[in-house]
Every structure is written in C-alpha cells, then in structure tokens.
Amino acid sequence: MVPRRLLALAATLFTSAAIGQTLTAQSPARASQPGRATKVASVEGVDEYTLPNGLRVLLFPDQSKATTTVNITYLVGSRHEGSGETGMAHLLEHLLFKGSKNHTNIPQELTQHGSRPNGTTWYDRTNYFETVPSADNHIEWALDLEADRMVTSFIAKKDLESEFSVVRNELESGENSPFAVTLQRMLSTAYLWHGYGKSTIGTRSDVENVPIERLQAFYKRYYQPDNAVLVVAGKFDPVKTLALVEKKFGAIPKPQRTFAAGNLLFPTYTIEPTQDGEREVVIRRTGDAQLLMLGYHIPAGSHADFAAVDVLSSVLGNNPSGRLYKALIDAKLASSVGSNRFQFREPGMLWAQAQLRMSQSIDSARTALELALDQSAKSAFTTEEVERAKTALLKNIELTLSNSEYVGYGLTEWAAMGDWRLMFLHRDRIAKVTAADVQRVAAAYLKSSNRTVAMFIPSAQPDRAEIPAIPNVRALVADYKGHAVVQAGEAFDASTKNIEGRTERSTLPNGMHVTLLRKQTRAGKVVAQITLRHGTVPSLTGKSMTGSFALALLSRGTTQLTRQQVKDSLDKLKAQVFIGGATNSAIVSIETTREFLIPTLELAAQQLRSPRFDAQEFENLRRERLAGLESFKSDPGFIANVAMGKKLNPVPRGHTLYTSSADEQAEDISAVNLDSVRAFHKNFYGATYADFAAIGDFDAAAVKQTVARLFGDWKNPQPFERAVRTYVKLDSSSLKIETPDKANATFLVGENIEMRDDDADYPAMVLGNFMIGGGFLNSRLATRIRQKEGISYGIGSGFSAQSLDRYATFQASAIYAPQNVERLVAAFRDEIDKVRKDGFTTQEVEAARLGYLQARSQGRANDDELIGTLVSRRFAGRTLAWDEDFEAKLRALTPAQVNAVVRKYLDPANMITVRAGDFAKNPPPKVVP
Numbered sequence: 027m028v029p030r031r032l033l034a035l036a037a038t039l040f041t042s043a044a045i046g047q048t049l050t051a052q053s054p055a056r057a058s059q060p061g062r063a064t065k066v067a068s069v070e071g072v073d074e075y076t077l078p079n080g081l082r083v084l085l086f087p088d089q090s091k092a093t094t095t096v097n098i099t100y101l102v103g104s105r106h107e108g109s110g111e112t113g114m115a116h117l118l119e120h121l122l123f124k125g126s127k128n129h130t131n132i133p134q135e136l137t138q139h140g141s142r143p144n145g146t147t148w149y150d151r152t153n154y155f156e157t158v159p160s161a162d163n164h165i166e167w168a169l170d171l172e173a174d175r176m177v178t179s180f181i182a183k184k185d186l187e188s189e190f191s192v193v194r195n196e197l198e199s200g201e202n203s204p205f206a207v208t209l210q211r212m213l214s215t216a217y218l219w220h221g222y223g224k225s226t227i228g229t230r231s232d233v234e235n236v237p238i239e240r241l242q243a244f245y246k247r248y249y250q251p252d253n254a255v256l257v258v259a260g261k262f263d264p265v266k267t268l269a270l271v272e273k274k275f276g277a278i279p280k281p282q283r284t285f286a287a288g289n290l291l292f293p294t295y296t297i298e299p300t301q302d303g304e305r306e307v308v309i310r311r312t313g314d315a316q317l318l319m320l321g322y323h324i325p326a327g328s329h330a331d332f333a334a335v336d337v338l339s340s341v342l343g344n345n346p347s348g349r350l351y352k353a354l355i356d357a358k359l360a361s362s363v364g365s366n367r368f369q370f371r372e373p374g375m376l377w378a379q380a381q382l383r384m385s386q387s388i389d390s391a392r393t394a395l396e397l398a399l400d401q402s403a404k405s406a407f408t409t410e411e412v413e414r415a416k417t418a419l420l421k422n423i424e425l426t427l428s429n430s431e432y433v434g435y436g437l438t439e440w441a442a443m444g445d446w447r448l449m450f451l452h453r454d455r456i457a458k459v460t461a462a463d464v465q466r467v468a469a470a471y472l473k474s475s476n477r478t479v480a481m482f483i484p485s486a487q488p489d490r491a492e493i494p495a496i497p498n499v500r501a502l503v504a505d506y507k508g509h510a511v512v513q514a515g516e517a518f519d520a521s522t523k524n525i526e527g528r529t530e531r532s533t534l535p536n537g538m539h540v541t542l543l544r545k546q547t548r549a550g551k552v553v554a555q556i557t558l559r560h561g562t563v564p565s566l567t568g569k570s571m572t573g574s575f576a577l578a579l580l581s582r583g584t585t586q587l588t589r590q591q592v593k594d595s596l597d598k599l600k601a602q603v604f605i606g607g608a609t610n611s612a613i614v615s616i617e618t619t620r621e622f623l624i625p626t627l628e629l630a631a632q633q634l635r636s637p638r639f640d641a642q643e644f645e646n647l648r649r650e651r652l653a654g655l656e657s658f659k660s661d662p663g664f665i666a667n668v669a670m671g672k673k674l675n676p677v678p679r680g681h682t683l684y685t686s687s688a689d690e691q692a693e694d695i696s697a698v699n700l701d702s703v704r705a706f707h708k709n710f711y712g713a714t715y716a717d718f719a720a721i722g723d724f725d726a727a728a729v730k731q732t733v734a735r736l737f738g739d740w741k742n743p744q745p746f747e748r749a750v751r752t753y754v755k756l757d758s759s760s761l762k763i764e765t766p767d768k769a770n771a772t773f774l775v776g777e778n779i780e781m782r783d784d785d786a787d788y789p790a791m792v793l794g795n796f797m798i799g800g801g802f803l804n805s806r807l808a809t810r811i812r813q814k815e816g817i818s819y820g821i822g823s824g825f826s827a828q829s830l831d832r833y834a835t836f837q838a839s840a841i842y843a844p845q846n847v848e849r850l851v852a853a854f855r856d857e858i859d860k861v862r863k864d865g866f867t868t869q870e871v872e873a874a875r876l877g878y879l880q881a882r883s884q885g886r887a888n889d890d891e892l893i894g895t896l897v898s899r900r901f902a903g904r905t906l907a908w909d910e911d912f913e914a915k916l917r918a919l920t921p922a923q924v925n926a927v928v929r930k931y932l933d934p935a936n937m938i939t940v941r942a943g944d945f946a947k948n949p950p951p952k953v954v955p
Contacts, residue, residue: 113228140880
C-alpha cells in the first residue's frame with residue numbers, strides 16, 4: 027500500500043476531479059428509516075446522504091467514464107496516535123489487506139476484478155479504494171468488500187508478525203531519501219507537542235513492538251460507520267447504487283460509544299503553542315547533495331487565510347518567475363528551489379526549500395533564502411505575480427474537475443479536513459484573493475520567530491505569529507451552493523471494436539500520420555500527443571546528452587515567448603503541455619479542452635519548431651542535472667539499475683541505447699555546449715516521421731487543418747531509422763555493490779529473451795509473468811516474499827517484448843533491509859524453481875487471465891493511456907485488431923501451454939542478479955544452532 031508520508035505531497039493539494047451528475051428526479055431524498063439513506067446536501071453534482079448508523083455517502087455519477095471508483099475514508103490518521111502507537115494507523119492499513127470474514131484473500135479478489143486498488147494513510151485520515159470496470163457485479167463486489175472489512179477484518183497476530191517487517195522495510199526506504207528525512211526533521215522540530223510532528227510511517231520501535239491487542243482496539247474504535255465517508259464516483263446507476271450502499275452498509279449497527287467501552291471518539295485537543303523563536307536542526311548523513319528547508323506555521327486548511335497562503339506559496343516557488351528562483355537560481359546560489367504547504371484539518375506548515383551542489387555554500391544560500399522570505403513579509407506583492415499564481419491554481423482545479431475518478435480520491439482530503447464542500451469553497455476563495463491579501467498573510471506568518479531552521483535568540487520585544495483557531499466548518503458550508511454542474515460526457519464503450527470503428531487515420535503530404543478519436547467527454551476534455559522521430563544510430567552516436575538538452579530546453583521558452591510567458595499562456599489556455607522523449611524522439615503530451623485545443627496546438631508547435639535556447643536557461647539546466655546526479659550517486663536503486671542496464675544491453679558508450687553511470691552522465695553534461703544543442707535541433711528535428719493523435723471532444727476537420735498548417739511543411743533534414751534492439755544471450759552472473767549508510771537495499775534480476783510480441787509464445791509469457799510478479803499483492807513473488815515472509819515492501823516482475831525486433835526482457839525487483847539479502851535471494855530462487863518444476867494451477871491461470879484482461883480494458887478506458895496505444899500500434903503498422911487478436915489468444919490459453927512456455931524461456935542459467943546495499947554494516951543474522 028502506498029503510504030501518505032512526507033513525500034506524498036499530492037495528498038495536501040487540490041486533487042479533486044470531475045463532479046458527477048446529481049440523482050435524477052425519480053430518486054427524491056429518502057426519509058430516515060432503518061438502513062435507509064437521508065439526503066443531506068448537493069453541490070455541483072455531488073450528492074451527500076447519511077445512513078442511520080452515521081455513515082456519510084457521497085455519490086457523483088459520470089457516464090463518460092467506463093470505470094467506477096469506490097473509496098472509503100476513515101477519519102483517523104497519525105494525528106490520532108498516542109504514545110507507543112506511532113505508525114499504528116498505517117500498520118493497520120496494511121493489515122486490512124490480509125482478509126476479512128467474507129473476503130479471505132483480498133489481493134486475489136482485487137486482481138480477479140481487474141481493479142486499480144490501494145490504501146493510503148495520512149495525518150488526518152486513512153482510505154481504501156478500488157477503481158473497477160463499471161459493470162454492476164464489480165461495483166457490488168467493491169461495496170461488499172469495503173462493508174465487510176469495515177468491521178470483520180481479521181487483524182490477526184500471525185499477519186502482524188509478517189507485515190511489520192514489510193512496513194519496517196517501507197520505513198527504511200524513506201530513510202534513503204534526503205528530502206523525506208529533512209522534511210520530517212523540520213516538522214518534528216517545528217511541532218513540539220502536536221501529532222503533525224510525527225511521521226505517518228511511525229518509529230521503528232513502535233512498528234516492531236506494538237501488541238496486536240492495541241491494533242485490534244484501534245481498529246474497533248475508529249473503523250466504524252459513524253467515523254467514515256464512502257465515495258462512489260464514475261459510471262454507475264445512482265438509484266441502484268444507493269440501494270446497494272443501504273444494503274451492504276446499512277446493516278452495520280452504529281456503535282454504542284461509552285466511556286466504559288473505551289470507544290469514545292474524542293476530538294484531538296492538543297494545540298501547538300505559538301512558536302517563540304527560530305529553531306534549527308542539522309542532519310548529518312551520507313549523501314551527495316545539500317538540502318535546505320525553512321518552515322512556517324500557518325492556519326488550518328479550512329481557515330479563510332489559507333487561500334491567500336496557497337497563492338503565496340505559488341508566488342514564492344514558481345519557476346522561473348518566483349521570488350525564490352530569482353533570489354537563488356539567478357544568483358547561482360542553488361541548483362533548484364521551491365515552496366509548498368500542508369493543508370491540514372488543524373494548523374499546518376508552509377515551507378521553502380533549496381537544493382545545492384556540494385560546491386555551493388549552504389550558508390550563502392540560507393542567508394539569501396531567509397532574506398527573500400523576510401522581504402516578502404515586508405514588501406508589496408504585484409497584481410501580476412498574484413494573478414499568475416491564481417490562474418495556475420484555478421487552471422489545475424478546473425482540469426481536475428473534469429475527471430470524476432480524481433474527485434473520488436480528492437474528496438478524501440477535504441472530508442478529513444472537516445467537510446467535502448470545502449473543496450469548492452477553497453476554489454472560490456482563491457478566485458477572490460488579492461495582492462493585499464497575500465501581503466497580509468505573508469506579514470502575519472513569515473516571521474523569523476515563526477521559522478524553523480534555527481537557534482534560540484533572546485528578544486526584548488518578541489514578534490510572534492498568532493495562528494487563528496480552527497473555523498466552524500459546518501457554519502462555513504451550511505448554505506453553500508457552488509457553481510453549475512460540469513458538462514457530462516457520453517457513455518463510451520472502450521472495446522477494441524468500438525474504438526477502432528470510431529478512429530480516423532490520415533497522412534499529411536510530408537509523411538506525418540494523424541490519428542483522431544472523437545467522443546463527448548466531461549467538460550469537453552481533449553488529450554493529444556505529438557511524436558517526432560529523428561536520426562539514425564550512426565548519426566546520433568555520441569550525441570545523446572546533446573539531444574537530451576535540446577529536448578529539455580523545448581519547454582523553456584520560444585523565440586517569441588520567454589519561459590514564463592509560455593507558462594502564463596498555458597495557464598490562460600487551461601492546458602497542460604509536457605515534453606519528453608529520448609535522443610531520437612520528442613513526445614508532447616497535451617491536455618486541454620475543446621475551446622482551447624487549437625491555440626494550445628499552436629503554442630506546442632512554436633515550442634517544437636522555434637525553441638528559444640536561452641543561455642541562462644541552458645546553464646540553469648546544467649546545474650539542475652548535475653545536482654540531481656549528485657543526489658543519485660549513492661542511491662542503491664539508481665546504481666543497481668545502471669549496472670543491470672549495462673548487462674542486459676551491452677552496447678558501446680555513445681550508442682543511443684547505452685546506459686550511462688552517474689559519473690559518465692556528469693562528464694557528458696559538463697561537455698555539452700549551447701551551440702551544439704542549437705545545431706542538434708536544426709540538423710535533426712522535423713515532422714516527416716511524426717505522429718499526431720487526439721482523443722476527446724473536438725472538431726476533426728479543424729484539427730486536421732490546423733495540424734497540416736502547423737507541421738505539414740516541416741521536414742526532417744536527415745533520415746530517421748529506429749534503433750534496432752538485438753537479442754544477446756547472457757550467462758548467469760551475480761553482482762554485489764556496496765552503498766554505505768543506506769538503510770534500504772535493492773535487488774534486481776534480468777534475463778534477455780529472443781521473442782517478439784507477435785510470436786506464438788508471447789501471450790503465455792505475458793500471463794506467466796503476471797502470475798509470477800504482477801497483480802496486486804497476489805503474485806507468487808508478492809505472496810511469498812511480502813505477504814508470507816515480510817521481507818520486502820516492493821516486490822514484482824515485468825516482461826516486455828518489442829513489436830518490431832526479436833528482443834524481450836524479463837526483470838524482477840525488490841527493496842529490502844540489507845541484512846535480509848540471503849533470505850530474499852533464496853526465496854526468489856525457490857519461487858522460480860517451483861514455477862519451473864510444478865507450474866501454475868488451473869485456478870491460478872483462470873484468475874490471472876480474468877484480472878489481466880480486466881486491467882487491459884481499464885487501460886483502454888483511460889484516454890491518457892489509450893492515446894499512447896494508438897500511436898504505438900500505428901508505428902508498428904497495426905490497428906487495435908492486434909489487441910483483439912492478442913486477447914483472444916489469451917482467452918484460449920490452457921494451463922499446460924502457459925507452463926510449457928514459462929519453462930522454455932525462464933532459465934536461471936541466463937539470469938543476471940544485481941544487489942546494491944550497505945551489506946558490510948548489516949550482515950545477515952547468525953543462525954543459532
């Protein structure tokens with residue numbers, strides 16, 4: 027399960043999404059009856075009901091989705107933990123996947139239903155969710171699962187004995203991150219008494235020693251209907267689903283909460299005292315880059331000031347126009363800067379950060395960072411910078427409101443903050459923020475006495491930041507009505523035949539391929555992708571880093587617009603444009619709406635055809651990359667993956683497929699110059715071998731005309747030829763790499779296989795790998811190494827084959843405590859041996875087949891995934907008829923066929939293993955005879 031720890035900052039952002047339709051006139055608010063729901067509120071398509079047992083239910087249908095998300099949130103997180111209980115909420119989250127009365131093998135069921143599930147823990151709440159195909163049987167199963175494990179989960183001692191070491195491994199993984207450790211130390215220094223100063227993952231001693239009885243009591247107190255919020259989002263029948271909720275959850279009695287029973291839900295009442303001076307904490311650990319953070323206490327997320335604080339954070343941390351960027355990056359005092367804030371139920375934190383290379387002075391950076399923040403507390407904010415921040419924040423809100431799946435997750439945070447309607451209230455507050463508001467909150471909270479970096483300094487006249495009390499949330503939202511309901515999309519059939527039948531393909535005179543799939547989407551959403559291809563292996567040899575810089579600089583300004591002007595333009599267009607790719611390609615991913623699609627394409631074309639290649643941006647990029655490499659140099663995962671890449675793909679340095687080490691990359695980065703970058707773009711870029719694809723609500727004729735106008739005359743100066751991947755047979759070998767002072771280790775296994783994805787054996791290998799290391803905690807590797815033995819938090823495998831080359835790879839990976847390396851290797855080899863010797867059972871194959879096909883169907887229902895599939899199929903000379911044929915072959919597979927193919931190709935004699943970790947300091951425990 028994904029932890030909501032220090033790195034999970036998305037939990038504090040506006041992660042809401044598209045709002046579903048309200049219940050129809052045929053489903054009026056129900057009267058309060060035993061087990062029956064009573065309608066409480068309705069805002070912008072979100073309908074709230076309550077059951078007599080206290081469960082709050084939020085429904086928002088979206089017929090344009092082919093999936094449904096069921097998300098239940100319990101209003102308990104690490105904030106509620108007492109002495110000796112740190113990490114208990116998160117540990118309990120793990121145990122709820124171990125089974126309940128009527129769902130004894132939850133990972134297996136999650137995989138069989140093709141779900142996209144998880145559970146997460148944060149400071150104010152814990153949640154569990156499943157996104158499933160929208161068929162009635164899947165929705166009913168998901169509701170039944172959550173109702174069952176609400177009150178009948180096993181929470182057994184035997185499960186705790188294996189799972190606590192998995193959680194400990196997860197804890198150790200976080201300890202490898204300088205950012206996570208620094209942020210946690212800042213919080214624990216800033217909060218002397220409040221629970222927000224404790225990490226959600228907990229402390230090692232509590233995780234290792236908590237009695238099962240305390241977990242069981244914690245579960246019985248907080249996991250009850252009167253402490254939960256159920257969200258159903260996506261494609262479903264509101265009336266039928268509400269009836270199901272009443273049936274599944276209504277039968278759960280409301281707990282009799284008494285002092286004698288020990289199950290009273292007391293509100294947390296610890297208030298962090300007003301900070302009375304700067305505080306400082308210094309962390310000394312192995313690492314390769316310096317990190318500086320300055321934190322300030324701020325009001326609760328529901329407070330009226332928080333909208334202005336949100337804008338303040340954006341004004342400070344925006345790149346490249348933000349105040350921190352100008353103060354440190356332009357002055358060459360840091361390699362990267364930023365700011366963020368925690369939006370909690372109770373008073374949270376705003377912080378600024380700067381990453382530095384080892385050659386840069388942290389004292390100079392600290393002085394500059396403190397000065398920039400102190401000046402911000404005193405100097406006026408301009409209307410331009412405030413409106414820029416508001417435009418970006420509101421754009422992100424509007425874009426996320428076009429996806430009901432995201433709101434299914436996002437409402438979790440707002441419900442935990444006091445009420446889900448705060449999501450809309452916060453949006454409205456941001457729209458009203460003025461420059462004067464930002465100045466006021468900056469002056470109120472950016473005080474040196476409210477700052478955590480620091481030492482105690484006596485002051486004759488203390489100047490302290492008084493944090494306001496938590497507002498009365500019910501009063502805030504009592505009469506709130508919200509805006510109009512977002513436009514709904516069509517009920518789209520995501521089958522291969524329907525997609526293929528509605529897809530239109532054409533080719534421009536210069537060779538560019540155009541693929542269009544029109545459909546009515548929520549809020550008129552459109553996703554598009556531009557893929558440029560260029561060069562050959564000989565012409566690109568030795569130019570990988572130059573090409574990488576040319577690619578990265580495409581998004582940093584055009585000849586007509588600066589980097590900031592491009593960003594401002596995209597915000598005004600309510601569009602997201604991301605440019606990525608490789609040495610021989612550039613891939614532009616676009617998300618916008620019908621109204622702004624054409625101007626967004628025009629701006630993207632300007633970025634591709636007329637990049638600015640600014641000297642200052644070039645140097646900033648160089649420093650950012652060098653600093654990033656320094657932070658990776660001692661990371662076990664990065665080091666192990668580099669070693670594996672060199673083994674599996676033994677090509678000479680300079681080849682486009684070569685895997686470079688950190689030192690090699692640093693050498694190449696230092697050697698790149700701006701003239702060579704400009705020349706690379708001029709000599710290679712064009713649209714002769716390009717693809718354009720779009721899915722969503724748009725005028726096809728207008729889009730084709732625009733694409734022809736923007737790219738139809740742009741030809742590649744040199745020919746393109748893809749880099750051919752060649753199978754190389756490898757002998758078994760093992761590599762052990764020491765990474766001192768790293769609490770978490772990495773284990774990788776790799777094997778080259780001579781196969782293409784249209785070979786007869788390919789479907790069986792795909793299904794075989796899914797059973798070995800795929801699925802959700804339900805594969806052979808996960809069941810043995812995580813579920814049973816508790817060695818690894820993250821364990822799995824992958825199999826991929828090329829469409830045009832006879833080259834495939836099988837790879838497996840795990841993270842673990844270094845002292846467990848021998849146990850991990852032995853367990854992995856034993857599971858592979860069992861697969862080769864005994865094979866898979868008929869039941870395993872049938873369950874895996876069903877789950878894998880459901881997952882593929884979900885992928886086609888997601889436009890962001892589907893667009894990549896359409897482009898890759900076109901490049902391989904295929905249509906989705908290939909997918910239909912592949913899935914038919916999967917359905918026809920017998921267990922004997924799968925077992926034979928897996929035995930044929932998975933050969934330990936050809937497998938490479940790489941282990942990276944601090945093994946010298948953490949030897950395996952001695953076995954006592």
